[in-house]
Amino acid sequence: MNYISTRGQAPAVTASQAIINGIAPDGGLYVPESWPNIELDWTQLQKQTYADIATLIFDGFFDDFSVNEIDCVIDKAYGKQWTTEDIVSYHQADDLFYIELFHGPTLAFKDVALQALPHLMTTAAKKQGLDDGIVILTATSGDTGTAAMSGFGDVQHTDIVVFYPEVGVSDIQRRQMQTEPAHNAHVTAISGNFDDAQKAVKSLLSDQSLAADLADKHLRFSSANSINIGRLVPQIVYYIHAYAQLVKQHQIASGEAINIVVPTGNFGNMLAAYYASQIGLPVAQFVVASNENNVLTDFFNTGTYDRQRTFKVTNAPAMDILVSSNLERLLYFASGRNTEEVREYMNALDEQGHYTLKPSTQANLSQFKAASASQTEVLKTIKRVFEEGNYVIDPHTAVGQYVYNQLDISGTTILAATASPFKFADTVLNALGETPLNEYDGLKQLADKSNVVIPEQIQLLFQRPVIHTQTIAPNQMTTVLRHQIF
Numbered sequence: 001m002n003y004i005s006t007r008g009q010a011p012a013v014t015a016s017q018a019i020i021n022g023i024a025p026d027g028g029l030y031v032p033e034s035w036p037n038i039e040l041d042w043t044q045l046q047k048q049t050y051a052d053i054a055t056l057i058f059d060g061f062f063d064d065f066s067v068n069e070i071d072c073v074i075d076k077a078y079g080k081q082w083t084t085e086d087i088v089s090y091h092q093a094d095d096l097f098y099i100e101l102f103h104g105p106t107l108a109f110k111d112v113a114l115q116a117l118p119h120l121m122t123t124a125a126k127k128q129g130l131d132d133g134i135v136i137l138t139a140t141s142g143d144t145g146t147a148a149m150s151g152f153g154d155v156q157h158t159d160i161v162v163f164y165p166e167v168g169v170s171d172i173q174r175r176q177m178q179t180e181p182a183h184n185a186h187v188t189a190i191s192g193n194f195d196d197a198q199k200a201v202k203s204l205l206s207d208q209s210l211a212a213d214l215a216d217k218h219l220r221f222s223s224a225n226s227i228n229i230g231r232l233v234p235q236i237v238y239y240i241h242a243y244a245q246l247v248k249q250h251q252i253a254s255g256e257a258i259n260i261v262v263p264t265g266n267f268g269n270m271l272a273a274y275y276a277s278q279i280g281l282p283v284a285q286f287v288v289a290s291n292e293n294n295v296l297t298d299f300f301n302t303g304t305y306d307r308q309r310t311f312k313v314t315n316a317p318a319m320d321i322l323v324s325s326n327l328e329r330l331l332y333f334a335s336g337r338n339t340e341e342v343r344e345y346m347n348a349l350d351e352q353g354h355y356t357l358k359p360s361t362q363a364n365l366s367q368f369k370a371a372s373a374s375q376t377e378v379l380k381t382i383k384r385v386f387e388e389g390n391y392v393i394d395p396h397t398a399v400g401q402y403v404y405n406q407l408d409i410s411g412t413t414i415l416a417a418t419a420s421p422f423k424f425a426d427t428v429l430n431a432l433g434e435t436p437l438n439e440y441d442g443l444k445q446l447a448d449k450s451n452v453v454i455p456e457q458i459q460l461l462f463q464r465p466v467i468h469t470q471t472i473a474p475n476q477m478t479t480v481l482r483h484q485i486f
């Protein structure tokens with residue numbers, strides 16, 4: 001099974017090449033040329049562990065990896081660094097099932113993929129006979145950078161370079177970045193917002209003289225952002241796992257369609273749910289939940305994507321995004337795999353800042369529903385969910401919960417709970433009507449209020465020294481990067 005570019009002007013590659021390349025040379029994203037044939041036998045699947053299901057899905061999508069190679073990756077990715085035995089856990093409120101994806105090292109769903117990606121990447125490099133060192137370059141709105149450092153930290157032949165915006169990350173996220181101990185991690189704050197950081201990183205990735213210098217030193221760039229197919233595939237696993245658990249608990253009959261609500265930024269997590277449906281997961285509706293940066297809400301409701309709007313720093317910062325990269329992959333499938341059409345949309349987005357779908361393409365997106373939550377609604381939702389069910393959710397999950405309620409979704413529904421409330425303790429405490437205390441005291445305050453113990457991953461953070469404290473302007477990034485890796 002090969003991977004091809006959504007823009008149709010790059011050669012087809014194997015899974016391992018797609019993982020190494022990250023983005024296709026024509027600027028498109030890699031998509032599977034055909035869907036792998038994976039047998040989803042729910043009677044069997046409900047007896048399997050998370051790692052078993054991960055093995056099944058990885059084997060299907062990464063078919064040039066040997067069984068042994070996949071087993072090694074899964075062993076390393078889904079081991080003792082998780083504080084739940086089965087990687088994810090569930091919380092039920094009537095028909096709504098929260099799938100808690102935040103029990104990994106950095107307390108956000110990105111760990112699910114980023115604990116696997118480094119091992120997929122180093123294995124892929126070995127398979128391709130590359131002995132270049134891999135430099136992971138990432139702009140982060142908070143969660144990607146920390147999860148990427150946790151995954152790539154101290155992995156041989158890799159360097160991990162993270163730029164995060166000075167404004168818009170939570171105290172815990174900042175502490176996670178500033179105290180990262182891995183010898184191969186380089187972390188720098190930049191003055192500006194996430195879009196500024198992302199733009200600057202994109203220009204570094206296409207900088208020819210930098211690329212030449214890297215090649216001289218036997219290094220190559222790759223990406224840990226969710227455009228990498230090695231990040232998307234691990235996210236398919238938990239939707240399959242969730243469905244199998246629902247069947248096991250007799251919440252649904254085998255084959256019954258469910259809804260999936262995902263708080264969205266770069267559209268990676270939502271796209272993984274769509275991929276799951278394409279290999280046989282029964283889904284009725286995909287519910288796309290946005291914060292005040294509601295470019296995707298407008299897109300799904302009108303067929304027009306328009307990035308020309310004011311970027312907002314919100315209380316769900318991991319979703320503060322105006323150009324949602326992974327949507328390109330959905331356009332590819334919605335257009336009937338029409339790469340020329342995708343190219344037109346992406347060129348228009350680049351040049352005019354907007355595009356409008358052809359009616360026939362838009363019609364293929366009828367399973368998608370979308371709405372958004374304001375910052376005030378996020379706070380009210382955290383309070384309401386706590387009062388109704390004694391359950392504390394983080395601001396991103398609250399965006400999803402609000403939209404679920406607002407759109408009046410009926411039937412069994414999975415909501416991706418994407419971060420631990422402790423990661424955004426100040427916002428959550430404010431929502432619950434408390435005046436947040438500083439730092440660790442604030443976490444204790446949240447633990448007391450919610451009757452949930454402070455996750456040990458956070459306890460550890462307060463024992464690590466602060467090492468990375470530099471803040472730079474976006475135009476200094478090239479210089480700083482050269483210092484870090486050469």
Ligand SMILES: *Cc1c(COP(=O)(O)O)cnc(C)c1O
Nearest residue numbers: 143265266267268269318418419
């Ligand atoms: C990254 C992130 C999101 C958005 O996920 P996408 O795959 O970019 O849509 C939502 N919530 C949290 C907590 C995140 O870290």
